[in-house]
Amino acid sequence: xxxxxIRNKWCIRLGCSADVCREANYIVDSALAHDLGRRxxxxxxxxxxxxxxxxxxxxxxxxxxxEKAFERKIELIMINYRxxxxxxxxKAFYLHHALDVLLNTLIPINNVFGGNxxxxxx
Numbered sequence: 615x616x617x618x619x620i621r622n623k624w625c626i627r628l629g630c631s632a633d634v635c636r637e638a639n640y641i642v643d644s645a646l647a648h649d650l651g652r653r654x655x656x657x658x659x660x661x662x663x664x665x666x667x668x669x670x671x672x673x674x675x676x677x678x679x680x681e682k683a684f685e686r687k688i689e690l691i692m693i694n695y696r697x698x699x700x701x702x703x704x705k706a707f708y709l710h711h712a713l714d715v716l717l718n719t720l721i722p723i724n725n726v727f728g729g730n731x732x733x734x735x736x
Contacts (some may be wrong), residue, residue: 616713618643625709630702638706641693650693651711 618639625635642650697704 625706634702635706642710
């Protein structure tokens, strides 16, 4: 995948601030799941049900796991809200995924023709 510096460069060209670009990169790559937005995340309600119906955990462990599941759900809701409200964050979020997909498309072509694998640097 392209480094964040290349993503930030193209994001800034879209008219977004560097802080917004870094936030989008963090949301996609580091927040809850790598490639958030392209990968399916386990539903936190399902996680809670599995914890409650499991027989191998003691009460405190169950409570801790339920708390983690709810925290994860709250974080997802907040990310979703910020993406809906902030147009630049939304652009940077989609650009991040577009550059990932584009690079995956370009690498095989570059390997065939002997080109540079980071053709997006231009």
